[in-house]
Amino acid sequence: MPNPSSPLLSAYLALGTVLQPLAPWLLKRRLALGKEDPARWREKLGHPTLPRPHGPLIWLHAVSVGEGLSVLPLLTRLVASGATVLVTSTTVTSARLLADRLPKGCLHQFLPSDLPGPVTRFLDHWRPDLAVFVESEFWPRLLRDSKARHIPMVLVNARISDTSARNWRRVPGLARAILSGFTALTAPEPRVAALLAELGADPARIRTTGSLKxxxxxxxxxAVALADLRDAIGNRKTWLAASTHPGEEEVILDAQHALSDRLLIVAPRHPQRGDAVRDLITARGLTVAQRSRQEPIAADTQVYLADSLGEMGLWFDLCPVAFIGGSLVPVGGHNAYEAVAHGSAVVTGPQVSNFAALYDSLLGAKGAVMVRGAPSLAGAIRAFDDPAIRTAQTTAATTVISAESDATAETAALILSLLPR
Structure with a gap:
């Protein structure tokens, strides 16, 4: 890792060496609990299950489902250049989804544990010509050892929430040691670019490109699932609460009590919370059907709990209005790009620091509505019953998004320019 060094970094690396013998036991324990892939868990120890292809190899790490799906257009551009891309992620769910959606020319492996043996075996086998990390996934040993092998490293679509920024400021030496190792960094908005420079990245290496999302x-x-659900819903009005978090679902359900003439679809950010959200719904006196239990939507269903992965497009297509979660609690919000792409009117809470520039533009152009509690949320949803109001908002939102720069093209060009020839 580049200078300046960090005592915390040194301690982390030393601790990894000490704990390394426990890694196989911990992974086998997770395997027994169904949290690892039986055929591929050894990839996390650095034992590959695929050969390295000939020619240039770009290694791109996207930690989980959201990051992986957001870079699919970028991957398409990269493989079109003739390079092969090795995509790594950490979760079994992400591996399953990406297996069906990665473009031809991409391979998938699990990221190795950030320990001396797994990292060495991974880098020895794959010998990447360039490493790309998406958003905010920093594994110090992987970064340090990649740098030591003179592998150019790029951080793309960097994401630093207000909470993350506060935490990094508490360990400035570690932040500088990590961020100064990147050959190039791209930020979705000026606020993030300024934070990267403040925390130790070289300002000359930072580029503001807009969001890959x-x-x-x-x-x-x-299409079949969409048709089936439309038949089940019939003529009822619908609205969506997308990517919700603990603490705001109570507000959403309180709003639904004032919207009893329509069906609410709740899609938690983390579907594994499905049963907990179900308990919350029933405690609020609302009838629920749960996707993961394959429960059908009945005439008296008030809430459809969409606790599944990879189906957010389905929920947007079913609902003309979408509340984007993570915005009524201090999470920082989630992107509105997908809702706009599907023609849903966008409603958000005030806590949107993760996408501040996007929501500033949307709200300024009347392409989104901000709410602060159950009464205003219910009022906003009901207001969009007027087709003219809904059309005006979705048109304004589409205009805002269309005016943004093409971050995918710019990021792909940057990555390819750094690929050794």
Missing amino acids: RGTGRLPVD
Whole structure:
């Protein structure tokens, strides 16, 4: 890792050496609990299950489902250049989804544990010509050892929430040691670019490109599932609460009590919370059907709990209005690009620091509505019953998004320019 060094970094690396013998035991324990892939868990120890292809190899790490799906257009551009891309992620769910959606020319492996043996075996086998990290996934040993092998490293679509920034400021030496190792960094907005420089990245290496999530367009939609759900819903009005978090679902359900003439679809940010959200719904006196339990939507269903992965496009297509979660609690909000791409009117809470520039533009152009509690949320949803109001908002939102720069093209060009020839 580049200078300046960090005592915390040194301590982390030393601790990894000490704990390394426990890694196989911990992974086998997770395997027994169904949290690892039986055929591929050894990839996390640095034992590959695929050969390295000939020619230039770009290694791109996207920690989980959201990051992986957001870079699909970028991956398409990269493989079109003739390079092969090794995509790594950490979760079994992300591996399953990406297996169906990665463009031809991409390979997938699990990221190795950030320990001496796994990292060495991974880098020895794959010998990447360039490493790309998406958003905010920093594994110090991987970064340090990649740098030691003179592998150019790029941080793309960097994401630093207000909470993350406060935490990094408490360990300035570690932040500088990590961020100064990147050959190039791209930020979705000026606020993030300024934070990267403040925390230790070389300002000359930072480029503000806009968000990669802008380039994702419409999400995949299962046409058969869409038709079946539309038949089940019938003529009822619908609205969506997308990517919700603990603490705001109570507000959303309180709003639903004032919207009893329509069906609410709740899609938690983390579907594994499905049963907990179900308990919350029933405690609020609302009838629920749960996706993961394959429960059908009945005439008296008030809330459909969409606790599944990879189906957000389906929920947007079913709902003309979408509340984007993570915005009524201090999470920082989630992107509105997908909702706009599907033609849903956008409603948000005030806590949107993760996408501040986007929401500033949307709100300024009347392409989104901000709410602060259950009464205003219910009022906003009901206001969009007027087709003219809904059309005006979705048109304004589309205009805002269309005016943004093409971050995918710029990021792909930057990555390819750094690929050794």
